[in-house]
Amino acid sequence: xxxxxxxxxxxxxxxxxxxxxxxxxxxxxxxxxxxxxxxxxxxxxxxxxxxxxxxxxxxxxxxxxxxxxxxxxxxxxxxxxxxxxxxxxxxxxxxxxxxxxxxxxxxxxxxxxxxxxxxxxxxxxxxxxxxxxxxxxxxxxxxxxxxxxxxxxxxxxxxxxxxxxxxxxxxxxxxxxxxxxxxxxxxxxxxxxxxxxxxxxxxxxxxxxxxxxxxxxxxxxxxxxxxxxxxxxxxxxxxxxxxxxxxxxxxxxxxx
Amino acid sequence: xxxxxxxxxxxxxxxxxxxxxxxxxxxxxxxxxxxxxxxxxxxxxxxxxxxxxxxxxxxxxxxxxxxxxxxxxxxxxxxxxxxxxxxxxxxxxxxxxxxxxxxxxxxxxxxxxxxxxxxxxxxxxxxxxxxxxxxxxxxxxxxxxxxxxxxxxxxxxxxxxxxxxxxxxxxxxxxxxxxxxxxxxxxxxxxxxxxxxxxxxxxxxxxxxxxxxxxxxxxxxxxxxxxxxxxxxxxxxxxxxxxxxxxxxxxxxxxx
Numbered sequence: 001x002x003x004x005x006x007x008x009x010x011x012x013x014x015x016x017x018x019x020x021x022x023x024x025x026x027x028x029x030x031x032x033x034x035x036x037x038x039x040x041x042x043x044x045x046x047x048x049x050x051x052x053x054x055x056x057x058x059x060x061x062x063x064x065x066x067x068x069x070x071x072x073x074x075x076x077x078x079x080x081x082x083x084x085x086x087x088x089x090x091x092x093x094x095x096x097x098x099x100x101x102x103x104x105x106x107x108x109x110x111x112x113x114x115x116x117x118x119x120x121x122x123x124x125x126x127x128x129x130x131x132x133x134x135x136x137x138x139x140x141x142x143x144x145x146x147x148x149x150x151x152x153x154x155x156x157x158x159x160x161x162x163x164x165x166x167x168x169x170x171x172x173x174x175x176x177x178x179x180x181x182x183x184x185x186x187x188x189x190x191x192x193x194x195x196x197x198x199x200x201x202x203x204x205x206x207x208x209x210x211x212x213x214x215x216x217x218x219x220x221x222x223x224x225x226x227x228x229x230x231x232x233x234x235x236x237x238x239x240x241x242x243x244x245x246x247x248x249x250x251x252x253x254x255x256x
Numbered sequence: 257x258x259x260x261x262x263x264x265x266x267x268x269x270x271x272x273x274x275x276x277x278x279x280x281x282x283x284x285x286x287x288x289x290x291x292x293x294x295x296x297x298x299x300x301x302x303x304x305x306x307x308x309x310x311x312x313x314x315x316x317x318x319x320x321x322x323x324x325x326x327x328x329x330x331x332x333x334x335x336x337x338x339x340x341x342x343x344x345x346x347x348x349x350x351x352x353x354x355x356x357x358x359x360x361x362x363x364x365x366x367x368x369x370x371x372x373x374x375x376x377x378x379x380x381x382x383x384x385x386x387x388x389x390x391x392x393x394x395x396x397x398x399x400x401x402x403x404x405x406x407x408x409x410x411x412x413x414x415x416x417x418x419x420x421x422x423x424x425x426x427x428x429x430x431x432x433x434x435x436x437x438x439x440x441x442x443x444x445x446x447x448x449x450x451x452x453x454x455x456x457x458x459x460x461x462x463x464x465x466x467x468x469x470x471x472x473x474x475x476x477x478x479x480x481x482x483x484x485x486x487x488x489x490x491x492x493x494x495x496x497x498x499x500x501x502x503x504x505x506x507x508x509x510x511x512x
Contacts, residue, residue, distance in 0.1 A: 004502055031502050128481035129488065132388040139395065221503070225384035228501050229489075232385065235499065236492040243491065245484050246260055246287050247477070 007031055007221060011214045017204040020213050024154060024200075027220055032158040033227040034165070038235045043165050045173025047239075049113065050251025052174065054238045056110045057249055058130045058230060060120050063106045063184075065134045067093040069141040073149050076142070085198060092191050102191075105184035112181040125249030129233035137226045144219070147212060151203050151219035155227060156196035163189050263287055263477060267470045273460040276469050280410060280456075283476055288414040289483040290421070294491045299421050301429025303495075305369065306507025308430065310494045312366045313505055314386045314486060316376050319362045319440075321390045323349040325397040329405050332398070341454060348447050358447075361440035368437040381505030385489035393482045400475070403468060407459050407475035411483060412452035419445050 006026035015023065033039060041047050042055060070089040077083045095101025110120045119125060141149045163185040170177045179186075207216045237244045244250055262282035271279065289295060297303050298311060326345040333339045351357020366376045375381060397405045419441040426433045435442075463472045493500045500506055 007503060037499065129385050129389070129485045132392040132482075132485060133385070135395075136388045136391055139391075225501070225503075226388075229385045229388060232489070232492055232499065232501055233485075235497070236488055240497040241491070243293065243488065245481070245488060247263060247481075 004030055011210045011217060014208065014210045015213055020207060020216070021200065021204060023213075023217065024157065024203075024220060027217065027224070028155075028158040031221065031224040031228070032155065032162075033224070033231055034158065034162045036228060036231040036235070038231040038239065039162070039166075041239065043169030043173075045169065048251075048253065049174075049176055050253045051234075051238045052170075052176075053110075053113045053115055053251055054249055055234055056106070056113055057115055057120055058126050058234055060106055060110060061123050061126045061130050061134045062137075062230065063093065063103050064121075064123075065138055066102070069138045072138065072142045073146075076146060076149065082202075089195060102184055102188065105187060109181045109184060112178070113176065127233045127237055127248050128245060130230050133226045133229040133233075137223065140219075140222060145215065147203070147206055148215050148219035148222075150199055151207075151216040152223040153199045154196065154203065154216075154220050155223045156192045157200060159192040159196070160189055163192070260286055267466045267473060270464065270466045271469055276463060276472070277456065277460060279473065280413070280459075280476060283473065283480070284411075284414040287477065287480040287484070288411065288418075289480070289487055290414065290418045292484060292487040292491070294487040294495065295418070295422075297495065299425030299429075301425065304507075304509065305430075305432055306509045307490075307494045308426075308432075309366075309369045309371055309507055310505055311490055312362070312369055313371055313376055314382050314490055316362055316366060317379050317382045317386050317390045318393075318486065319349065319359050320377075320379075321394055322358070325394045328394065328398045329402075332402060332405065338458075345451060358440055358443065361443060365437045365440060368434070369432065383489045383493055383504050384501060386486050389482045389485040389489075393479070396475075396478060401471065403459070403462055404471050404475035404478075406455055407463075407472040408479040409455045410452065410459065410472075410476050411479045412448045413456065415448040415452070416445055419448070 006023060007030050009023075011023075038055075042052070047055070067090045070086060070093075074083050074086050074090070077086065091099075091101065093102040095104055107117055107120065111117055123131065137152070140152055144152075167182045167185045171179065171182060203216050207213045237248060238251070242254075244254065262279060263286050265279075267279075294311075298308070303311070323346045326342060326349075330339050330342050330346070333342065347355075347357065349358040351360055363373055363376065367373060379387065393408070396408055400408075423438045423441045427435065427438060459472050463469045493504060494507070494510075498510075500510065
C-alpha cells in the first residue's frame with residue numbers, strides 16, 4: 001500500500017485554484033481504483049471468464065446508478081445553465097433515439113460474456129457491498145451540499161487512463177473479449193474527459209475558502225471509497241480468499 | 257457455503273403465522289453472520305490483538321447507528337403504544353441517568369483494547385464498506401414500509417447465541433479480554449431476546465398476505481447482508497488476503 005500523503009492532508013489555509021487542482025490530482029495518484037490489485041488482474045488477463053463475468057455483473061450496478069445520481073443532481077440545481085450543462089450525463093448513459101447509451105453498451109458486454117440480461121438488470125446476483133456502495137453514492141449526490149455533489153464526479157479526471165488500459169489489456173489478453181464488447185469504454189474515453197474538465201472548472205470557481213476546498217477533497221475521497229469498495233468486494237468474493245457471500249453470483253467454475 | 261434453500265424460496269401463498277416464523281428461523285440458519293468464517297476466528301482465539309481491535313473499531317459504527325435507526329423508526333410510527341414499546345431500544349444503547357448504555361459499554365471494550373476513544377468515535381479508521389452497510393441500514397429503516405423497518409430487526413432472533421459464543425470464546429481465548437470488556441454482550445443477552453420476541457409478534461400479526469410475508473423475508477435478508485458485509489470487509493482487510501483499503505485503520509503489527 002502506498003503511503004498516503006495528499007489524502008490525509010487537511011486544508012487549513014485557502015489554496016489557489018491551481019494548487020487545489022494539483023492537490024486533487026495528488027489524491028488521485030494515491031487513491032484511484034486503478035491502483036487496486038483487482039484491476040491489475042483484470043487488465044493483465046489473469047482472471048478467468050467467471051471472474052470477468054462477476055466484475056461486469058457487479059459493475060452494472062454502478063453503471064445503472066449513474067443517470068439516477070445525475071438526474072438527482074440536476075433536480076437540485078437552481079441555475080438553468082448548469083442544469084443544461086449537466087443533462088448530457090443522463091443521456092450519455094440512458095441513451096437517446098440516436099445513441100443506445102452507456103448502460104446498453106454495458107449490457108452488450110454482459111451479453112457477450114454469456115450472462116443473462118434480465119439477471120444482470122435484476123442485480124440479484126450482485127454483491128451486497130456493491131449495492132451498498134452504489135446506493136451511498138446516489139444518496140451522497142442527493143443530500144450533500146451541491147459543491148460536494150459536483151465534486152464527487154471528479155474521479156472522472158482519472159478515468160481515461162483506466163479505460164485505455166482496460167481496453168488494450170482486455171482485448172489483448174482475453175479471447176472472449178472483442179471490440180464490440182469494449183464499446184462502452186471506447187465511448188467513455190471522450191465523454192469522461194470533457195465531463196471531468198467541466199466539473200474541475202466548476203470546483204476551481206466555487207471552492208474558494210479552505211473549508212470549501214476541504215469539502216471538495218472530502219467528496220473526492222468519499223467517491224474513491226465508493227469505487228475501491230466495489231473492487232475489494234470482487235477480490236474478496238472471486239479472487240482471494242474467494243469467499244462468495246450467500247446469495248451472490250456463483251460462476252460456473254465455482255459450482256460444486 | 258451452505259446450499260441456500262429457505263433464503264431463495266418465494267412466498268406465493270400466504271403462510272400461517274407459525275409457518276412464517278419457521279421460515280424466518282430457517283433463513284437465520286442459512287444466512288446469519290455467526291456462519292461467517294471471521295466469527296469463527298474471532299471466537300476461537302485465532303485472531304491477534306490488532307485484528308480484534310479492527311473488529312471492535314468497525315463494529316462501533318454499527319453500535320453507534322442503532323439508536324439513530326430506532327429513533328428514526330419511532331419517528332414514523334403513528335401508534336403511541338408502539339412508539340412507547342420501541343423507545344427502550346434507543347435508551348438501551350444511548351443510556352440513561354441510571355445506565356451507561358450499550359454504546360458506552362462498547363467504548364469500554366475499545367478502551368480496553370487500547371484504542372483511542374476519540375479515534376473510535378470519529379469512525380475515521382473504519383472500513384468504508386462498514387460505513388456504507390451501516391448507512392444502508394439506517395436508510396432502510398427510514399424509507400421502507402413500516403412492516404419492513406420493523407422486520408429488519410429480526411436478526412435479533414439469532415443474536416443471543418452469538419453473544420453467548422462470543423463471551424465464552426473471547427474470555428477463554430484472549431488474555432487481553434476480561435469480564436468488564438465483555439459487558440456489552442452480557443447485557444445484550446436479555447435485551448435482544450425480548451426485543452426479538454416483540455418484533456416477531458408484530459410481524460406475525462401484521463404480515464398476513466403472501467406479499468407482506470415476502471416483504472418481511474426481504475427485510476430479513478437485507479439485514480443479513482448488512483451484517484455479513486461487515487465481516488467480509490474485516491476478513492478481506494485484516495485476515496485474508498489482508499488488503500487494508502487506503503485510509504483505514506492499520507494495526508501496529510501491520511505497520512511497515
